[in-house]
Structures are given as C-alpha cells and as structure tokens.
Amino acid sequence: MSRGHQCSPCWSPTGFFPSITSETGLEIGLFTFAECGESVLRKAAVSPSLRLRNLVEEITLADQVGLDWFGVGEHHRADYAVSSPAMALAAAATQTDQIRLSSAVTILGSSSPVRVFQDFAMLDNLSVGRAEVMVGRGAFVESFPLVGLEMSDYESLFSEKLELLMELNRPELLAWPGGRHTPPIQGCRAFPRPVQRELPVWIGSGGTPSSVMRAAKLGLPLAIGIIGGDTGRFQPLFQAYRHGWNEAGHDPSSFQVAMTVHGFVAATDQRAADIYSGPHNEVMTRLGAERGWPPATRQGFDAQTGPTGAFFVGSPNALVEKILAHRENFGITRIALQMGVGIIEHRDMLDAIELLGTKVAPEVRRHAER
Numbered sequence: 590m591s592r593g594h595q596c597s598p599c600w601s602p603t604g605f606f607p608s609i610t611s612e613t614g615l616e617i618g619l620f621t622f623a624e625c626g627e628s629v630l631r632k633a634a635v636s637p638s639l640r641l642r643n644l645v646e647e648i649t650l651a652d653q654v655g656l657d658w659f660g661v662g663e664h665h666r667a668d669y670a671v672s673s674p675a676m677a678l679a680a681a682a683t684q685t686d687q688i689r690l691s692s693a694v695t696i697l698g699s700s701s702p703v704r705v706f707q708d709f710a711m712l713d714n715l716s717v718g719r720a721e722v723m724v725g726r727g728a729f730v731e732s733f734p735l736v737g738l739e740m741s742d743y744e745s746l747f748s749e750k751l752e753l754l755m756e757l758n759r760p761e762l763l764a765w766p767g768g769r770h771t772p773p774i775q776g777c778r779a780f781p782r783p784v785q786r787e788l789p790v791w792i793g794s795g796g797t798p799s800s801v802m803r804a805a806k807l808g809l810p811l812a813i814g815i816i817g818g819d820t821g822r823f824q825p826l827f828q829a830y831r832h833g834w835n836e837a838g839h840d841p842s843s844f845q846v847a848m849t850v851h852g853f854v855a856a857t858d859q860r861a862a863d864i865y866s867g868p869h870n871e872v873m874t875r876l877g878a879e880r881g882w883p884p885a886t887r888q889g890f891d892a893q894t895g896p897t898g899a900f901f902v903g904s905p906n907a908l909v910e911k912i913l914a915h916r917e918n919f920g921i922t923r924i925a926l927q928m929g930v931g932i933i934e935h936r937d938m939l940d941a942i943e944l945l946g947t948k949v950a951p952e953v954r955r956h957a958e959r
C-alpha cells in the first residue's frame with residue numbers, strides 16, 4: 590500500500606493485485622453525460638435548458654473546491670443534453686480558473702477532425718490552456734446515421750480520423766495525403782492554435798484490448814471506463830497499456846492512465862447509496878432493455894459498492910480508502926467519477942461535488958504524493 594496509508598489491500602477472487610504504483614500524484618475529477626428528460630422518480634421532467642444551466646454551475650463549483658478535471662460526454666439522444674461537449678465546456682470556461690476541461694468522450698468517427706481540433710483549440714483559448722479532448726469510438730452510435738455514415742465503417746472511421754487529428758494538433762504545416770474517409774490537406778494549418786503547444790488528446794476506452802494497445806503505440810494517455818463487475822478483471826488492461834507504452838519507447842515521465850467509474854459521495858455510505866442507486870438503476874435498466882442486460886436491482890447495486898466492486902459510492906472516508914487502493918493496484922494517475930448516472934437532484938449533486946473536492950481529494954492527494 591502507499592506509504593502512510595493503512596487501509597486494507599484490495600482482494601479479488603484471484604488473489605491480491607500485484608502493485609504497479611504510479612510514481613506521480615493522483616488527479617481527482619468527475620464527468621457527466623448531462624442526463625435530462627423524464628424519470629419515474631421525479632414529478633417533473635428536466636429540460637435540456639435546465640440541465641445545461643445546472644451543468645455550468647456544477648463545473649464552476651468543481652473548480653472552486655479544487656477538483657482537477659471535469660469531463661462532458663457527447664450524445665445524440667433525447668435523454669442527454671449535450672451533443673457538443675466543447676460548447677458546454679466553453680460556457681464554463683470563463684467562470685473557472687484551474688480545473689481542466691475535457692470531453693468524455695468526443696465521438697470522433699462521426700465528427701470532422703478539423704472541426705474537433707478547432708472547437709477544442711477555441712476552448713483552450715477561452716480557458717487559457719486548460720482544454721483536453723478525449724476521443725473514442727462511442728458506446729452510443731446515434732450520431733452515425735445523422736451524418737450519413739455506415740456502421741460497417743465504425744472502426745476505420747475512428748482510426749483514420751484519429752491519425753488526422755494528431756496531425757492537425759502538431760504545429761507544423763499539414764501534409765495529409767487523405768484516405769478513405771478524409772480528403773487530402775496540404776500546406777495548411779487549422780486555426781486558432783491552442784494556448785498549449787498541443788492539445789492533450791486522450792483515448793477513452795470501454796476496455797477493448799485493441800483500444801488499449803492503440804493508445805500505447807501512439808503514445809496517447811488512456812482512460813479506461815469500468816461500469817460494472819469486479820475491477821480486478823480490468824487490471825490486465827492497465828498492465829498491458831503500461832507495458833505497451835514502455836515497449837514503444839515513450840517517455841516514462843509523460844505516462845498517464847485514468848480510471849473512470851460510476852460513483853457518488855455523501856455524508857454516509859447509506860445516504861450516498863440511497864441518493865445514487867435509484868436514478869442509476871433506472872438508467873441501467875432502460876439501457877439494459879436496449880442491449881439485453883437484466884434489470885438493475887438495489888441488491889445488485891449494493892454488491893458492487895464493496896472494495897473491488899465497480900461502483901465508488903459511499904462516505905468521504907470510504908471513497909478515500911477505495912481510491913487509494915485502486916491507485917496502488919492499478920497505477921492510475923487520474924480517477925474520474927460519473928456522479929450523474931440518471932437524473933440526480935441538483936442540490937444533491939452540488940453537495941457531492943463539494944464533498945469530493947473538500948473531503949475526498951485532499952486526503953487522497955496527501956497520501957498519493959508521499
């Protein structure tokens with residue numbers, strides 16, 4: 590375990606996780622898909638307008654309480670309010686000072702890499718160098734038919750557009766030969782240029798080995814999303830990424846890997862679970878009906894809030910223990926909680942953000958930086 594911290598080591602059915610402790614500190618953040626619409630748990634629906642205004646308040650508070658990172662996901666469905674993460678983040682950029690602002694994720698396969706670069710470069714200018722872009726293939730694919738793309742091209746679209754985005758990000762003039770999905774671009778640069786020399790481009794992965802190894806080969810930071818089960822099942826992916834990074838000869842000092850999880854914090858373990866489980870289970874049951882999952886239950890939810898469960902839900906002390914254990918065992922440099930799975934009451938969300946920033950993050954940093 591990390592020096593000076595006495596919590597119990599994580600245990601999985603296969604035994605104690607071998608330690609791959611990161612030598613850096615740990616960034617703490619949160620992300621949201623900005624859920625809106627109707628809920629059986631609420632009398633009134635949450636409009637996109639209200640959800641977006643609440644989102645700006647959440648980002649602003651996260652900055653004020655000292656959190657490191659806030660991510661916003663891209664979706665093209667009635668139950669999510671954000672189709673353009675850069676626009677939502679721009680609304681908060683001039684109201685914040687320190688927090689890094691990122692998509693989580695940008696669905697690159699159905700987007701223009703030029704437009705993505707320019708939007709996040711503008712965000713970087715508005716925030717004075719605090720923008721990141723996290724790209725992924727997307728677990729929700731409603732955007733593809735909207736722009737006339739075929740799902741049979743899902744993988745090739747992402748691969749080619751990621752390569753172009755990386756070229757756009759470099760300060761040199763473009764010499765892009767074009768490909769199946771993108772035209773040739775010669776002797777040009779995309780403007781505005783970011784305040785940072787280059788935008789930090791992350792890969793967001795749901796845990797597919799190909800995505801993990803792609804990020805390692807390209808030297809891009811990686812965020813692995815864990816939404817269920819025992820977290821120990823994902824440890825080989827974190828180890829493979831670290832091994833692939835080193836094998837590719839990338840600078841060890843620039844190694845970054847994040848874990849993104851469903852999580853919530855309240856004054857007590859019971860209150861955190863009571864607030865979060867209802868909206869969370871409503872969403873997972875709805876998505877399960879679309880994807881063939883069984884309905885979510887409170888019993889199943891509670892089972893995943895234990896030491897190696899995927900849900901980081903509990904009191905500040907419980908989250909500190911669990912985050913530090915996973916830092917020790919997975920070598921993560923960032924952890925981000927999706928605290929709005931389902932429609933959470935805005936006051937409860939603000940209280941959770943304040944606790945995460947004032948109670949959880951300082952204790953985690955105190956131990957992680959030793």
